[in-house]
Amino acid sequence: MNFFDRIAEAVISRGDLAHLALFVWASGASALLAMTLRDLFAANRRFDEFVRELSLFNRRHTGDLS
Numbered sequence: 001m002n003f004f005d006r007i008a009e010a011v012i013s014r015g016d017l018a019h020l021a022l023f024v025w026a027s028g029a030s031a032l033l034a035m036t037l038r039d040l041f042a043a044n045r046r047f048d049e050f051v052r053e054l055s056l057f058n059r060r061h062t063g064d065l066s
Contacts, residue, residue, distance in 0.1 A: 011020040 008020060011017070
């Protein structure tokens with residue numbers, strides 16, 4: 001039997017479905033937050049690369065190669 005199946009069976013046998021529903025909601029919300037933060041960090045990294053390339057482009061075309 002799966003770990004989650006055992007947890008669900010234990011909760012259901014005690015008649016505590018509200019706690020199971022709360023756990024599922026909290027797990028889903030946490031997973032969505034983790035995915036959102038991962039995407040935000042990736043977007044931030046891409047924007048940083050863009051700004052660095054733009055800065056390099058500007059330095060090359062203004063003659064300031066320091």
